[in-house]
Amino acid sequence: MRRLAVVALLALAFPAAASAHATLEHATPGFQQRVETSPRAVVLGFDQRVTVLPGTIRVVDALGRLVSAPAHPELSGRHVVAPLHRLARGPYTVRWHVLAGDGHVVSGVYTFGFGVAAPPPTEAYGASGPTRSEHVVRWLYFLALALVTGGLGCRLLVVRGVLPPRAEKRFFLLTGFGALAAIDIGIIGFILRAEDALQLPFARLLYGDLTPIANGTRVGTAFVAMTLGFAFLAALLFLAWLTDRTALLWGAFALALLLTSGLSLSGHSAADAGSSWKSELADWVHLSAASIWIGGLVQLAVVVLPLAPELRRASFLRFSSLATVLVALVLAAGTYLSILRLPHVHDLWTTRYGHVLLVKLGLVALALAWGAFHRLVAVPRVAAGGEGSLASLPRSVLGESIAGMAVLLAAAVLVDSKPPPRGVPAQTVARKASTLATKTFVSGRTPRLRTAAGP
Amino acid sequence: MQPPAEHVHWLFATGFLILGLCLLGEAIVGPDVWRTRAWRAYLWPGIAFTLGVLMFPVMTFFTNSTIHMLAHGAWAQALMFAGAAELGLVRGKLTSPWWRLAMAFAFLVSGTAFLVHEQNAWFFQRSSFLHHLMGWTLVIGAAVPLARCVRPRSTAFGGAFAATFLLIAVMLYCDRDLAPIFGHLSPLAGVQHR
Numbered sequence: 001m002r003r004l005a006v007v008a009l010l011a012l013a014f015p016a017a018a019s020a021h022a023t024l025e026h027a028t029p030g031f032q033q034r035v036e037t038s039p040r041a042v043v044l045g046f047d048q049r050v051t052v053l054p055g056t057i058r059v060v061d062a063l064g065r066l067v068s069a070p071a072h073p074e075l076s077g078r079h080v081v082a083p084l085h086r087l088a089r090g091p092y093t094v095r096w097h098v099l100a101g102d103g104h105v106v107s108g109v110y111t112f113g114f115g116v117a118a119p120p121p122t123e124a125y126g127a128s129g130p131t132r133s134e135h136v137v138r139w140l141y142f143l144a145l146a147l148v149t150g151g152l153g154c155r156l157l158v159v160r161g162v163l164p165p166r167a168e169k170r171f172f173l174l175t176g177f178g179a180l181a182a183i184d185i186g187i188i189g190f191i192l193r194a195e196d197a198l199q200l201p202f203a204r205l206l207y208g209d210l211t212p213i214a215n216g217t218r219v220g221t222a223f224v225a226m227t228l229g230f231a232f233l234a235a236l237l238f239l240a241w242l243t244d245r246t247a248l249l250w251g252a253f254a255l256a257l258l259l260t261s262g263l264s265l266s267g268h269s270a271a272d273a274g275s276s277w278k279s280e281l282a283d284w285v286h287l288s289a290a291s292i293w294i295g296g297l298v299q300l301a302v303v304v305l306p307l308a309p310e311l312r313r314a315s316f317l318r319f320s321s322l323a324t325v326l327v328a329l330v331l332a333a334g335t336y337l338s339i340l341r342l343p344h345v346h347d348l349w350t351t352r353y354g355h356v357l358l359v360k361l362g363l364v365a366l367a368l369a370w371g372a373f374h375r376l377v378a379v380p381r382v383a384a385g386g387e388g389s390l391a392s393l394p395r396s397v398l399g400e401s402i403a404g405m406a407v408l409l410a411a412a413v414l415v416d417s418k419p420p421p422r423g424v425p426a427q428t429v430a431r432k433a434s435t436l437a438t439k440t441f442v443s444g445r446t447p448r449l450r451t452a453a454g455p
Numbered sequence: 456m457q458p459p460a461e462h463v464h465w466l467f468a469t470g471f472l473i474l475g476l477c478l479l480g481e482a483i484v485g486p487d488v489w490r491t492r493a494w495r496a497y498l499w500p501g502i503a504f505t506l507g508v509l510m511f512p513v514m515t516f517f518t519n520s521t522i523h524m525l526a527h528g529a530w531a532q533a534l535m536f537a538g539a540a541e542l543g544l545v546r547g548k549l550t551s552p553w554w555r556l557a558m559a560f561a562f563l564v565s566g567t568a569f570l571v572h573e574q575n576a577w578f579f580q581r582s583s584f585l586h587h588l589m590g591w592t593l594v595i596g597a598a599v600p601l602a603r604c605v606r607p608r609s610t611a612f613g614g615a616f617a618a619t620f621l622l623i624a625v626m627l628y629c630d631r632d633l634a635p636i637f638g639h640l641s642p643l644a645g646v647q648h649r
Contacts, residue, residue: 023519104574106520180532187528191521210518224515231511231531235504238539242546 022046022100024209029112031212032121038087038114042068042094049077050106051099057082058095060125067092089115093125095199100207108209109198110216120217122197130416131196137189139412142291143405144185147178148233149260149288150295152253156246158296158319159304159311167307172241174302178295179234183227190214190223222262229259260288263415279340286333293326294408297401305394312390313382320379323371334364341419353419360410367403374400461631463513467506468627474502475620482613496545504538507531526572530565537561552607558600562619566593585630592622 028043029035042057052073057080059068071082080098092114097107111118121127130138151174155163163171190213191205198208214220233255240248264283296319304315338357348354374396382390477499481489490496510531518524540557543549569590575583596619602612 183532184528187525191525194521206522207520210521210524214515214518227515228511231508231535234535235508238504238535238542242542242548 022048022050022098022106024096024106024108024211027094027110031110032112032118032216034113034115034117036115039084039112041084042082043074044080044096044098045075046078046080046098046100048100050080051077052080053097053099053105056080056096056098059084060093060095061088062090062092062125064125087114091116091119095124095126097204104207105204106207106209107198107200107204108212110212120219121212122193122217122219124197126199127197129196129418131192134189134192134196135409135413135416137185137192138415139409141182141185141189142408142412144178144181145256145260145263145287146291146295146404146408147298148175148182148230148295149253149256149291150293150297151175151178151299152249152256153292153322154296154299154304154319156249156253157322158300158315159308160318161311163303163311164308167303170303170307171299172237174299176234176237176241179230179237182230183234186223186227186230190219193219218265222265226259226262229255229262233259257288260284260291263287279337282333282336282340285329286337289326289329289333290404290408290411293323293330294401294404296322296326297397297404301394301398301401305390305397312393316382316390316393317379320375324375327368327371347420351420353414353417356410356414356417360407360414363403363407363410367400367407370396370400370403457516460517463517464627464631467510468624468630470502470506470509471620471627472624474499474506475617475624477502478613478617478620482610482617485610486608497542500538500541500545502538503534504542507534507536507538510534522572522574526568529568533561533564533568552604555600555604555607559597559604562593562597562600566590566595566597569593582630585626589623589626589630592619592626 023046024044025047026045028041029039042059044057050073052071054070057068057071058066059082061067067085067087069083069085071080073079074081080096090113091111093109093111095107095109097105100106109124110121111124113119151171155171155175162168190210194208194210194213195202195205197213198205200208210220214224233252236248236252236255240246240252261280261284264280264287300315300319305312308315342348342351342354342357348358378393378396382393477495481495481499508531510527514524514527514531517527537558537560540549540554544552544554567590569586573583573586573590577584577587596615599612599615599619603609603616606612
């Protein structure tokens with residue numbers, strides 16, 4: 001026992017050799033730096049001594065050609081230097097991995113440009129763009145966003161009054177679940193993006209350096225802002241439940257709408273050629289209105305209609321009016337964005353983006369038809385006081401919301417797809433996309449170079 | 456712009472120290488005396504909840520490895536969940552005493568995250584030793600909030616509960632390199648890097 005106490009005290013008294021595994025502190029050229037003269041070497045500086053491995057630093061050009069010589073350690077082993085051949089103008093990808101003092105292989109990726117702007121690390125050579133898993137994750141993220149935004153919108157704009165205790169509890173459960181789901185799905189989505197950029201098997205991804213992706217890309221900035229935002233929103237929701245203060249729900253609703261803009265500011269509407277504040281605004285209106293519509297339907301079907309009998313007639317009629325405005329906004333903003341991204345009508349059937357858009361439009365038509373049935377058939381009956389129509393409403397409203405969720409799935413695939421570049425005929429793009437050169441930095445679709453041992 | 460990791464550890468260590476001292480105070484004087492002022496009942500659950508919210512910036516801004524980010528995400532959510540459940544109980548919004556299991560669950564999740572997050576052996580370095588120690592303290596310590604579900608007014612369990620947080624606080628204070636303030640105590644610690 002005494003020996004154990006001595007060991008414990010000694011362990012506490014002596015300072016640690018390092019704070020866990022090695023951290024990259026600086027790099028030359030820097031993350032996404034544009035340099036005007038050809039750099040002679042890539043230098044990575046770590047916070048502790050590291051061991052150089054075969055292929056510790058690999059610098060490749062846009063075609064994947066190796067332009068670096070084998071790396072060697074410098075400055076007591078805390079720096080690793082990889083000499084470079086004379087570079088041609090263009091973007092370059094740096095992939096590195098070193099053995100840290102704790103025995104773990106720490107890896108990372110970043111980009112720089114010689115004479116040109118560097119692409120974000122998510123478009124580094126070898127990254128292949130969004131996968132099917134990312135489509136599903138993005139869809140789940142949209143659903144979580146709809147649960148939060150639509151739930152709060154329905155509670156504040158449609159129900160307005162006090163809900164019965166059981167309904168209130170279910171409202172907070174659904175909305176709170178949406179907020180937490182948004183945090184966790186956001187984390188999964190970010191890691192999937194990072195996995196694609198780093199091109200590492202999962203075991204090594206655990207020690208992958210995510211800093212260039214978190215700090216140097218729109219996806220990373222959106223991830224940071226939205227994770228923090230949803231954490232704060234979850235706290236606001238909880239305090240609203242704890243203190244019965246509806247005012248806090250208004251704050252949460254405003255924050256939810258603000259957070260929706262995170263997707264608009266990190267997606268096509270902000271990043272692609274031809275984007276402007278108008279496209280960002282249209283995207284935000286499109287997504288916000290759709291979220292309130294679909295999430296509101298879920299709240300109506302699961303909370304208000306089954307658990308608040310005295311509120312359901314007024315709520316249904318009020319929601320119907322609100323939904324008309326929301327659908328008009330969704331259609332107006334969606335039409336503008338479609339024209340912006342697909343300037344030619346034939347793009348609809350000649351590009352992959354167009355194909356997905358057609359599927360989405362089909363699903364939108366289904367959801368709109370269902371909504372029109374509610375507006376034109378159910379609303380007059382409910383307004384006339386028909387109790388029978390109220391009884392079957394929850395299932396019918398749930399059906400409309402499921403159609404809306406299917407639209408969100410198509411939207412998730414659409415967001416992950418690349419619209420054809422403006423001013424370039426789609427056929428040319430399709431032809432170009434088949435070549436390795438343009439795969440790397442233009443289309444976002446690139447060959448996978450993943451191996452069991454990593455790059 | 457990022458604060459050194461040491462400062463972040465000390466910030467959370469201070470949070471856990473205050474939380475543990477509140478719990479110790481409640482265990483010593485008893486819940487009836489402690490709650491003569493109503494706000495005191497909200498004190499430690501409120502601190503736990505706030506620490507959970509504050510853990511999110513740590514998760515998002517310290518992204519030098521995936522495993523580090525995931526562990527901090529788990530701690531953030533476990534703290535928020537456990538703090539929220541205790542606040543709900545204090546406020547009377549939650550009535551079932553089984554909600555106290557939320558703290559036991561948070562201990563288990565946090566302890567597991569410590570153990571999974573620390574991949575080195577116990578004696579690799581001081582931080583490894585302390586990570587293992589914190590992990591096992593929380594995993595084994597999960598029995599304490601579990602016991603408090605059954606005997607909520609027990610002084611012994613109340614004291615043990617407070618002691619768990621105080622232990623975690625001390626270990627967090629010791630967890631990082633002392634170089635930024637005191638310089639290295641031993642040449643074995645390597646080059647000073649801050």
